[in-house]
Structures are given as C-alpha cells and as structure tokens.
Amino acid sequence: MKPLSRRTFLRGASGVALALPFLDAMRPTRARADTAAASPRRVMFVFQANGDETARRFAADGETSFELGEFLSPLDPYREDLIFLNNLHKRFYDLPEDARADNHQQGGSSLAPWKSGTGSFPIGGTESTIGYVEGPSADHAIGGLVMEADERVAHRHLVFRVGTKWNDIWNTHAHAGPVGQQNPIPPETDPYAAYARIFAFTPDDEAAQREVLRRLAKRQSALDLVREEGNSLLTRLGAEDRAKVQQHLESIRDVERALQTGNGAATCVQTPLGEKLNPYDDKNHVIMGELFFKISALAFACDLTRVVNFNWSGNTSNRVYSNLGLSEGHHDISHNSDASAFADIRKIHKHLWQQNTKLYDILKNTSDGDGTLWDHTLVVHWNELGQGDTHSIHDTMVVLAGKAHDHFRRGRLLDFKGKRSFADMLVSCFHYMGFEDMTSFGEDVLNMQGALPLT
Structure with missing residues (x-):
C-alpha cells in the first residue's frame, strides 16, 4: 500500500486543515519493517x-x-x-x-x-x-x-x-x-492567535484562521470541521496509528478547551472574539x-x-x-x-x-x-x-x-x-x-x- 504523505492534513469546511502526527503508515514500506527508524530531532x-x-x-x-x-x-x-x-x-x-x-x-x-x-x-x-x-x-x-x-x-x-x-x-x-x-x-x-495561525493549515490563510478563532470564541471545536475526513482516515489505519491519531486529536481538543475556558480564578477581559483570558495580565x-x-x-x-x-x-x-x-x-x-x-x-x-x-x-x-x-x-x-x-x-x-x-x-x-x-x-x-x-x-x-x- 502506498504510504501516506508526511504532510497529510485533515481538511474540512471553511478552509480549516489540521496536521497529523508522524504515523507508521507514513513510512516507506521498507522503513516500516525497521522498528529503529529515526524520529526527527x-x-x-x-x-x-x-x-x-x-x-x-x-x-x-x-x-x-x-x-x-x-x-x-x-x-x-x-x-x-x-x-x-x-x-x-x-x-x-x-x-x-x-x-x-x-x-x-x-x-x-x-x-x-x-x-x-x-x-x-x-x-x-x-x-x-x-x-x-x-x-x-x-x-x-x-x-x-x-x-x-x-x-x-x-x-x-x-x-x-x-x-x-x-x-x-x-x-x-x-x-x-x-x-x-x-x-x-x-x-x-497571544496563544489564541498563535494556535489559529499554526494549525489553520497555511500561515497566510487568513480566512481559515478567522474561522478557528470564531469557533474558539463560540466554545466550538475546529475539529468538528474535519471530523468526517478524520473518521474516514481512521478506517484506513492500523490499530497503533489509530490510537496515535485519536490521542493527537484529543490533545488538540485539550488545547482548545484551555483556550476557551482558561481558569475561572483568572481575570477575563472582553475582546472582539468574546471573553478570553488576557495574555498580557501578569496573573495569567x-x-x-x-x-x-x-x-x-x-x-x-x-x-x-x-x-x-x-x-x-x-x-x-x-x-x-x-x-x-x-x-x-x-x-x-x-x-x-x-x-x-x-x-x-x-x-x-x-x-x-x-x-x-x-x-x-x-x-x-x-x-x-x-x-x-x-x-x-x-x-x-x-x-x-x-x-x-x-x-x-x-x-x-x-x-x-x-x-x-x-x-x-x-x-x-x-x-x-x-x-x-x-x-x-x-x-x-x-x-x-x-x-x-x-x-x-x-x-x-x-x-x-x-x-x-x-x-
């Protein structure tokens, strides 16, 4: 089977695309048999x-x-x-x-x-x-x-x-x-803006970044926009790779939850995106x-x-x-x-x-x-x-x-x-x-x- 591209992304509506972790399915066939294949430094x-x-x-x-x-x-x-x-x-x-x-x-x-x-x-x-x-x-x-x-x-x-x-x-x-x-x-x-820029596929894709920020402000997940393709991909992967993808997506969701809810004891401010923690307050x-x-x-x-x-x-x-x-x-x-x-x-x-x-x-x-x-x-x-x-x-x-x-x-x-x-x-x-x-x-x-x- 042809290996997945090392730059495979889950793409969804509104131009949002989320990158995947390194998977065994991304290795060339010969390299998959080599359990000592090196990970990047x-x-x-x-x-x-x-x-x-x-x-x-x-x-x-x-x-x-x-x-x-x-x-x-x-x-x-x-x-x-x-x-x-x-x-x-x-x-x-x-x-x-x-x-x-x-x-x-x-x-x-x-x-x-x-x-x-x-x-x-x-x-x-x-x-x-x-x-x-x-x-x-x-x-x-x-x-x-x-x-x-x-x-x-x-x-x-x-x-x-x-x-x-x-x-x-x-x-x-x-x-x-x-x-x-x-x-x-x-x-x-600003980690909110950094998250949207880095994980909205391309650094210059402003529309996708705005969509991610809009969803964060509305307490919604950008993962919903790529869920259908993600489910399709999971059916094509082995058990170990499926576990890695699911762990990775849950990690992204964890970041989103933190960005959306912050800490109830911390100071919140009103921004154009709605309520979020102020990145420039020492308390945060x-x-x-x-x-x-x-x-x-x-x-x-x-x-x-x-x-x-x-x-x-x-x-x-x-x-x-x-x-x-x-x-x-x-x-x-x-x-x-x-x-x-x-x-x-x-x-x-x-x-x-x-x-x-x-x-x-x-x-x-x-x-x-x-x-x-x-x-x-x-x-x-x-x-x-x-x-x-x-x-x-x-x-x-x-x-x-x-x-x-x-x-x-x-x-x-x-x-x-x-x-x-x-x-x-x-x-x-x-x-x-x-x-x-x-x-x-x-x-x-x-x-x-x-x-x-x-x-």
Whole structure:
C-alpha cells in the first residue's frame, strides 16, 4: 500500500486543515519493517530572566552525586534526563566597547552571540546608545538548516513570549540576521492567535484562521470541521496509528478547551472574539505558558517545525508575581543584594522551574514515532545573566532536558568554571540537530573550544 504523505492534513469546511502526527503508515514500506527508524530531532530554547542566586543552585556538587538547591528542587524527579551546565562564560567584554550593550541587553541576545550594532537604545550605566545584535540567533540558524535538509517542514522556527506585547532590545531574543545586519524577530505573544495561525493549515490563510478563532470564541471545536475526513482516515489505519491519531486529536481538543475556558480564578477581559483570558495580565502567565507549551508540542508532533524559541518574559522582566505573595517587580527585586531579596528570587525561580516541568510532562505524554517527544527533543533552559544583583556573565547556568535521542550522557552536573562559553553550548545544539560541521557560532571572541564534552 502506498504510504501516506508526511504532510497529510485533515481538511474540512471553511478552509480549516489540521496536521497529523508522524504515523507508521507514513513510512516507506521498507522503513516500516525497521522498528529503529529515526524520529526527527527537535530543540526548544526556554528562557527565564534576571539571573538567579549562583551560590544556592546546588547543595552538593558531585558530577553524578550532586544535590539540587532550593529553587532547582522541582527538577529532582527528572534529574536522570537532565544535564546542568554550570558557570558558562558569555565573554561579552571581549567585544569592542562600542559593539556591546549592557549585560541585560547583550545577555538577552545570547542565542545570537554577535556584536551589537549602532542604535538608539541607552546602555545601562552609561551615556552611550546601542542597537540590536548583527547576526542570527541559533533558533533561526538551526531552523534554516533544517528546512534546507527537509523542505516539508513548514516553519523555520516558532518564537513565543509570555507577557508584554511590545518589542525592544530588552525583550527580543530571536534574530534573523544575516551576519552584519540587525534583524530582530518579534515573538508571538497571544496563544489564541498563535494556535489559529499554526494549525489553520497555511500561515497566510487568513480566512481559515478567522474561522478557528470564531469557533474558539463560540466554545466550538475546529475539529468538528474535519471530523468526517478524520473518521474516514481512521478506517484506513492500523490499530497503533489509530490510537496515535485519536490521542493527537484529543490533545488538540485539550488545547482548545484551555483556550476557551482558561481558569475561572483568572481575570477575563472582553475582546472582539468574546471573553478570553488576557495574555498580557501578569496573573495569567502560568496559563499562557502552559498553552504555549501545548502548542509547541503539537507543532513538534505534526512536524510543522523542529525548533521553538519560548520565553517566560523578556530580559529585565518586571513581572509582579502576586501569585507568590510578592508586590514588587522581578527586575527590581533582582537588583537588591539583601537576604530577603534573594529569598524572593529563589521563590520566583522555583515557581518557574515548577512550570517548566509541565512542559516535560506534556512531551512525555505525546507519542512520537517509536517513542515520545521527550525521547526526541532537546530542551535548553537559559538566562541572560548569572546573578542579577551583580549582572554577572561568567557564571551563567544552562540546563539541558530531555532524552534527545540519547545523544548526550545525562544525569550530570558539569562545572566549567568560566572556561567554556555559552556560544560553545550553542555549537553542541547544532551538533545534536545533525549539523556537526558547525565548529563555532557567532563572533570568534565569544567562542572558545567548540562543542562541549557532553556525549
């Protein structure tokens, strides 16, 4: 039997089309007999802001016998699938003085380790101004290489941010380049609109997107528009593929339910679409983050993209975490060095790490080829700073999560003591994604020795 196209969609009325997960029926006949057929590799960059408290990251520091500190403790159940990269150096001070911003600004562009160009943004603590970095971010570059290798992938990358709608040098983390040009990429900040755009078949099909949004506002499912074709497809699939499709459609329905109902305790606002949660209200950041996580997993499962750049906020985020009993903004707190401020910083980061584990569980519960998305995804957690009150950059931490095709040796704490760079870590991400000819990424002075020793 002829295999299904890897880009098979369920199409319905009003132009709405929903992508399918990877199915055994999509493999060539010979490949179906090969149970070890590889699933695509994916990478998801996850950002949280304002540094942490470096001395309290770990209670013990053995490579495999390490103990997590208070604010990292939510990760303990997942430690066998994590690698903690401690004390990576960002090396910005090796750039010419007129080609670097302050550590918040330059640090927020860490995925794009290039010099800054000219511009009108004030540099903190000086009377000088600066512009965006002059080169692409890793998510954009990796996504481009993926699309060159497989033209069936629809989106180079997806870029999401929870919270603020506006964009500037303090909260834009994705860049298109090319090298030598400033080209910041505005993220999607509204999960309602992102869902309609990504899953309404084509990015430029505005009529289909409007129909999806209209149905969400009316508490209806876009799945109803493709149900007849979906039922027809199910009769042509084997039992295992039927189960995958049904699980996938239920996952999409779950996202729709969340978009439609939100959380009864959260603030709702009136919009042209009817009542929905306000994506820009600090009180709703947990719900918006989880929605973006679910949308990311669906996009991965449909192979619509293999790269996601997700941000809990911009750098210098001053979100007020009232859900934690705080009344002062995050960035303001991070500038203080007293014990109570550090206690609040630990509280904020513990909260965000708890939210990040929801992503892990979503990936673990999403079937993908011969396993789950957790088996076939690398999640890269990063921050623009090491510690907020000192604006340090020599002691930044990255956490790698996910089984990632067993590409890395996991369950370890590696302390690089400032002798390897954040750019070196990005080279390791290129290698995981299959682009092992990449020996450096970004300005030469921001690179040190190439890919990190992680395998």
